[in-house]
Amino acid sequence: MQNIKIAIQKSGRLNEDSLNILKDCGISIDNGTDQLKASARNFPMEVFYLRNGDIPQYLRDGVVDIAIIGENVLVEKGEDIEMAEKLGFSKCRVSLAVPKSASYTCIEDLQGKRIATSYPRTVQQYLDERGVRADLHIITGSVEIAPNIGLADAICDIVSSGSTLFKNNLREVEVMLHSEAVLAVSPKIGPEQQEILTKLQFRLRSVLKARQHKYVLMNAPNERLDAIIELLPGMRSPTVLPLAEQGWSSIHTVIPGDRFWEILDEVKREGAEGILVCPIEKMIL
Numbered sequence: 244m245q246n247i248k249i250a251i252q253k254s255g256r257l258n259e260d261s262l263n264i265l266k267d268c269g270i271s272i273d274n275g276t277d278q279l280k281a282s283a284r285n286f287p288m289e290v291f292y293l294r295n296g297d298i299p300q301y302l303r304d305g306v307v308d309i310a311i312i313g314e315n316v317l318v319e320k321g322e323d324i325e326m327a328e329k330l331g332f333s334k335c336r337v338s339l340a341v342p343k344s345a346s347y348t349c350i351e352d353l354q355g356k357r358i359a360t361s362y363p364r365t366v367q368q369y370l371d372e373r374g375v376r377a378d379l380h381i382i383t384g385s386v387e388i389a390p391n392i393g394l395a396d397a398i399c400d401i402v403s404s405g406s407t408l409f410k411n412n413l414r415e416v417e418v419m420l421h422s423e424a425v426l427a428v429s430p431k432i433g434p435e436q437q438e439i440l441t442k443l444q445f446r447l448r449s450v451l452k453a454r455q456h457k458y459v460l461m462n463a464p465n466e467r468l469d470a471i472i473e474l475l476p477g478m479r480s481p482t483v484l485p486l487a488e489q490g491w492s493s494i495h496t497v498i499p500g501d502r503f504w505e506i507l508d509e510v511k512r513e514g515a516e517g518i519l520v521c522p523i524e525k526m527i528l
């Protein structure tokens with residue numbers, strides 16, 4: 244059987260989470276980080292460790308079949324490359340920022356100004372769509388320092404917590420793009436590799452679903468069951484089992500992570516107690 248070739252970032256912010264998600268998919272990779280290539284022991288996969296920024300070209304050329312890459316890099320360098328799956332980690336945004344002291348009310352304020360960035364195509368397109376012309380200065384790192392050294396009037400770079408902007412006395416004024424790690428697919432992927440990709444996507448989806456949910460168990464007096472069940476989502480409906488103590492039941496269900504605290508507060512108010520929350524490893528609908 245043939246292998247699917249996957250590119251992941253050699254070192255940097257995506258490396259560890261990329262290896263972890265493959266591991267959660269049950270794929271064990273024999274690797275030392277000094278190697279540029281490794282094989283999976285129990286899945287038809289070869290792993291290539293590459294620079295994030297180089298990956299779109301490798302996908303385009305069909306050197307690798309798939310890759311885990313920042314969506315922002317695909318937008319910048321790979322508009323012809325298909326995105327198969329959002330992976331939920333390395334969330335950030337690509338934003339425009341100006342010095343705190345600069346006046347800024349709208350994008351037209353950047354007309355004729357100098358903008359330093361590592362994302363020239365993303366910025367250019369954003370400006371073109373809004374009819375603004377500016378001078379782009381392309382630099383590959385430490386972009387946030389550019390206004391302080393007189394190189395630019397504004398910058399466009401990745402923002403996550405905002406602390407790099409804060410430390411450099413900059414203010415985020417436009418969010419151009421929300422980004423996260425994604426699974427990207429080469430336009431040249433072959434039919435056998437496509438089959439392996441389908442298997443991988445099935446696993447990835449069950450891992451991602453599981454990461455987004457919690458398994459919750461709680462005890463409740465029987466007379467409160469209906470009110471509590473009303474509040475609970477579940478894969479189909481919650482499971483209710485009798486406790487050894489008369490008049491009490493145990494309720495088991497699955498709750499989406501983003502509504503989790505809100506739902507727990509409500510069921511507590513309705514009389515639920517002894518609440519246990521467990522992670523889910525895989526979730527197949």
Ligand SMILES: Nc1ncnc2c1ncn2[C@@H]1O[C@H](COP(=O)(O)OP(=O)(O)OP(=O)(O)O)[C@@H](O)[C@H]1O
Nearest residue numbers: 255256257294295296313314315333334335401403
């Ligand atoms: N502060 C951040 N918070 C969250 N995600 C981020 C942050 N900075 C970068 N990312 C995401 O992680 C990806 C990799 O960033 P990183 O800084 O590790 O590598 P890089 O220098 O952009 O790439 P290369 O591998 O080509 O050297 C980015 O493309 C982006 O999607």
Ligand SMILES: O=P(O)(O)OC[C@H]1O[C@H](OP(=O)(O)OP(=O)(O)O)[C@H](O)[C@@H]1O
Nearest residue numbers: 384385400401402403404405406407408
């Ligand atoms: O909003 P924040 O949480 O401060 O994150 C944003 C910073 O993170 C990234 O840099 P990184 O630390 O990856 O360094 P790099 O420029 O060397 O890639 C990015 O280029 C920003 O500078």
Ligand SMILES: [Mg+2]
Nearest residue numbers: 255256384401
């Ligand atoms: Mg970086």
